Amino acid sequence: MSSPALSALPNYASTSKSRLHSLYSDFHRQKHSNPSSFHAYVDWWQGTLKDVISRGWQGSDGLDGTSNKLILGARRTLVDKLRYEGVGKPLGLGITIAEMQRSNDIILLSQFLTSQQSVYNPGWLPYRIVSFVVGKPLWWAMEQLDIVRSEDSYTEAETWKKIEGDYVMLGLVVQAADTLETLRDGTGLSPADNLYTFEDFRKEFGAKVLPGVVLSDIDTKVLIKFLERERRMVVQNGDVIKFVTASHDQEITAVDRGILQLKTAVRNLREQVDNIQNKIDQTTSNISNALRQQRKSIALAELRFKKHLDDLLSKRLGSLHNLESTLISVETAAGDVEIMKTYESSTATLKAILSHPSLQRDKIEETMDALATSTADAREIDDAIRMSGDMAAIEAGVDDMELEAELNALVEEAEKEKAEAAEQAIVEKFHGIGVHAPKGAPIQAEVAPGRVEEAA
Numbered sequence: 016m017s018s019p020a021l022s023a024l025p026n027y028a029s030t031s032k033s034r035l036h037s038l039y040s041d042f043h044r045q046k047h048s049n050p051s052s053f054h055a056y057v058d059w060w061q062g063t064l065k066d067v068i069s070r071g072w073q074g075s076d077g078l079d080g081t082s083n084k085l086i087l088g089a090r091r092t093l094v095d096k097l098r099y100e101g102v103g104k105p106l107g108l109g110i111t112i113a114e115m116q117r118s119n120d121i122i123l124l125s126q127f128l129t130s131q132q133s134v135y136n137p138g139w140l141p142y143r144i145v146s147f148v149v150g151k152p153l154w155w156a157m158e159q160l161d162i163v164r165s166e167d168s169y170t171e172a173e174t175w176k177k178i179e180g181d182y183v184m185l186g187l188v189v190q191a192a193d194t195l196e197t198l199r200d201g202t203g204l205s206p207a208d209n210l211y212t213f214e215d216f217r218k219e220f221g222a223k224v225l226p227g228v229v230l231s232d233i234d235t236k237v238l239i240k241f242l243e244r245e246r247r248m249v250v251q252n253g254d255v256i257k258f259v260t261a262s263h264d265q266e267i268t269a270v271d272r273g274i275l276q277l278k279t280a281v282r283n284l285r286e287q288v289d290n291i292q293n294k295i296d297q298t299t300s301n302i303s304n305a306l307r308q309q310r311k312s313i314a315l316a317e318l319r320f321k322k323h324l325d326d327l328l329s330k331r332l333g334s335l336h337n338l339e340s341t342l343i344s345v346e347t348a349a350g351d352v353e354i355m356k357t358y359e360s361s362t363a364t365l366k367a368i369l370s371h372p373s374l375q376r377d378k379i380e381e382t383m384d385a386l387a388t389s390t391a392d393a394r395e396i397d398d399a400i401r402m403s404g405d406m407a408a409i410e411a412g413v414d415d416m417e418l419e420a421e422l423n424a425l426v427e428e429a430e431k432e433k434a435e436a437a438e439q440a441i442v443e444k445f446h447g448i449g450v451h452a453p454k455g456a457p458i459q460a461e462v463a464p465g466r467v468e469e470a471a
Contacts, residue, residue: 086183210274
């Protein structure tokens, strides 16, 4: 790995040369003397390792000859690969990896693949409490008596001997799982869409979950294990992988295996058909070239071969059609089973609701009779209140005719005030244009502009 390649990483591009000297130094003793600086160094190196691994820059360390993209190969050779021109080798890489393991950012590969417990499960609470309350002070006391060695006393070489191995980068696995979950959103409409062999799974998703790279075999195993154990997205049994679409769909059945076999056979036949068609196209081109060169015998031989290929293609297309029809029929039948299960569940739910005591005929009639009685009582109360109000008004001596006369007088007074306000507005307008109305003359309407000019 060259310095220019490292310089392209975000961490290096945003870090000064003097800062790189500090990051490449042996900073393990700062864990207790300067914790904030120590954790800043660890975070920087964790981000750098994540970028290096996800780009496949570790080298061909995968079992299939490819570079792992989710797994950190913690070996001393990694120190040489991270050598930076003008700065040197990272002297604190070992303590960084040890700290990442302690914080559960990386997990031993063997432990990750074999553990039945989720990586997010902190463990049994009483055990953790005892470990913290009893174990930590006891370990400190043993350190003071030199029975055990403290972390700070290990050299970088000794630290590497303790941590050397393969580790799963949990952050990268989560990123790949999130991307795959997005890719799967809205898919899986048929049973066959949810079933894969291991190789089919890798071909389908290996080049899509991380940008610009392809997962190795061991990367794919790690991703499937995470999806099965932590995300509950898939179940795996041998070479069969199934995406879970419902809570009751948690196991791989004989029907699933049969559908997967049909799906695999259809895929293989399609590849054969494509291969035969390519050969036919190549043979047709050879015939044309031979005729162009007046080599009729070769053209005739190629034509016979093309005839065999045409017959073979016709047979394979017939077989492909039969298999695809069978697969559709099987998927339809499997879908019908799921529909009938839904019907049964819905029927049971409806029966449970209808069996409630409140929905029995006698109870309904009793409730409706009580409602009618309550409504009649409420109507009687309302009529009684209204009659009481009318009687109270009569006893108070309130006469409706007298109230109506008073209301008409108020209306006339309001109209009179409105007319006076209008006359006052016209008088003010005459004064504004220099025209004086004769004293005492009634003003009935506004003067037209033409007549105002004649008066002037």
